[in-house]
Amino acid sequence: MHMTAYQDDITGSTTETSPSGPSVAIIGAGMSGLSAANSLRAAGAHVRLFEKSRGPGGRMATRRTDGSTFDHGAQYFTARHPRFVSRVAGWIDDGIVSEWNGSIGVFESGSLRDSTGATKRFVGQPRMSALTRYLSDGLDISFNTRISSINRASSGTWRLHDDTGQKHGDFQFVLSSLPPDQASRLVGDNSDLAGRISNVRMKPCWALMVAFDKRVEVNYDGIFVGDDSSISWLARNSSKPGRGDVDSWVIHASAEWSDHHLEDEKSLIQDVLLTGFKKIVGQAALTPMYSAVHRWRYALAENPLNHGVLWDGTGTIGLIGDWTNGSRVEGAFLSGESAALQLIEGIPS
Ligand SMILES: Cc1cc2nc3c(=O)[nH]c(=O)nc-3n(C[C@H](O)[C@H](O)[C@H](O)COP(=O)(O)OP(=O)(O)OC[C@H]3O[C@@H](n4cnc5c(N)ncnc54)[C@H](O)[C@@H]3O)c2cc1C
Numbered sequence: 424m425h426m427t428a429y430q431d432d433i434t435g436s437t438t439e440t441s442p443s444g445p446s447v448a449i450i451g452a453g454m455s456g457l458s459a460a461n462s463l464r465a466a467g468a469h470v471r472l473f474e475k476s477r478g479p480g481g482r483m484a485t486r487r488t489d490g491s492t493f494d495h496g497a498q499y500f501t502a503r504h505p506r507f508v509s510r511v512a513g514w515i516d517d518g519i520v521s522e523w524n525g526s527i528g529v530f531e532s533g534s535l536r537d538s539t540g541a542t543k544r545f546v547g548q549p550r551m552s553a554l555t556r557y558l559s560d561g562l563d564i565s566f567n568t569r570i571s572s573i574n575r576a577s578s579g580t581w582r583l584h585d586d587t588g589q590k591h592g593d594f595q596f597v598l599s600s601l602p603p604d605q606a607s608r609l610v611g612d613n614s615d616l617a618g619r620i621s622n623v624r625m626k627p628c629w630a631l632m633v634a635f636d637k638r639v640e641v642n643y644d645g646i647f648v649g650d651d652s653s654i655s656w657l658a659r660n661s662s663k664p665g666r667g668d669v670d671s672w673v674i675h676a677s678a679e680w681s682d683h684h685l686e687d688e689k690s691l692i693q694d695v696l697l698t699g700f701k702k703i704v705g706q707a708a709l710t711p712m713y714s715a716v717h718r719w720r721y722a723l724a725e726n727p728l729n730h731g732v733l734w735d736g737t738g739t740i741g742l743i744g745d746w747t748n749g750s751r752v753e754g755a756f757l758s759g760e761s762a763a764l765q766l767i768e769g770i771p772s
Pocket residue numbers: 450451452453454455456473474475476479480481482483495496497498499500501568569570571600601602605628630675719721722723743744745746750751752753755
């Protein structure tokens with residue numbers, strides 16, 4: 424766990440050394456939290472992030488094994504808003520993002536057809552998590568720190584508590600990038616936010632990762648699946664830039680199927696998704712040399728909001744994340760950036 428002088432403020436034993444702007448706690452170091460943190464830092468705020476995992480990135484995750492990598496969360500991202508388009512261009516110049524020119528197909532009514540189109544798809548290079556690692560450079564992040572509650576001090580500032588009982592604070596502002604259920608629980612007693620987000624539902628996704636010692640001969644690198652009851656998408660991960668030569672694939676189960684099989688044994692999930700994969704690529708005899716599954720309990724919002732950021736009545740707690748802003752990587756980035764801009768320039772009433 425990373426400790427800073429700020430953490431000890433609560434005991435009065437040390438003082439914070441360099442805050443020139445407002446002090447802001449950000450819960451979660453995924454794309455939205457990192458985006459907010461970078462914009463706030465650039466504007467002179469004192470920012471500290473708290474992340475329950477041992478590294479940054481959240482759902483922009485990559486699993487590494489001997490010889491292969493698997494982007495088992497976000498597959499690629501698109502860029503439509505001018506601010507995000509220009510940010511992506513900068514990341515490409517810095518060599519941390521590349522366009523993925525994989526050929527894209529659709530599997531429907533038992534056959535494959537081309538669907539490549541004009542959409543530009545971007546990926547972190549040499550793996551998806553490289554981008555969030557890059558964005559976390561120089562930020563003050565406490566890893567392995569799961570925030571379990573927040574409460575207001577008599578001075579009006581916020582104190583955070585982690586699940587070991589450790590207190591962190593004080594902060595003038597808190598930004599939470601947690602999924603809606605957890606965000607509700609966190610802010611429940613402190614604001615009216617819980618009621619405003621109670622309808623937002625996150626859908627789960629089971630992900631299968633498989634690698635083969637010989638190339639799987641199929642014409643497409645990414646396949647949207649229209650009519651299979653278990654699978655919604657598969658991608659030849661190794662077709663993305665910098666991923667190496669081992670033929671590696673990520674297969675995502677559909678939200679409905681994942682929901683239905685959320686608590687099933689991993690071995691069963693693995694069997695069903697592998698069988699579905701073989702059917703789609705038309706090769707019944709394939710045997711992977713590596714196979715693993717991962718369960719995303721909160722993968723994508725079924726009914727995301729379009730607020731950018733949601734502030735509580737005091738304008739000191741903000742909820743950010745893909746689900747507050749149309750979903751997906753771009754939405755998450757813009758949500759964090761909006762929160763930072765509004766916090767610096769004044770929160771609209
Ligand atoms: C299977 C899957 C496929 C996807 N495919 C695509 C795609 O192709 N294109 C696309 O654009 N998007 C895709 N997405 C969505 C994309 O990954 C997200 O929109 C984006 O990464 C969300 O970023 P975020 O910061 O809002 O949330 P997250 O990445 O979830 O970040 C939240 C962070 O908060 C941390 N956290 C949670 N609770 C606590 C706590 N109590 N205390 C401290 N830290 C906590 C988490 O560990 C996490 O790091 C996909 C997601 C999944 C799961």
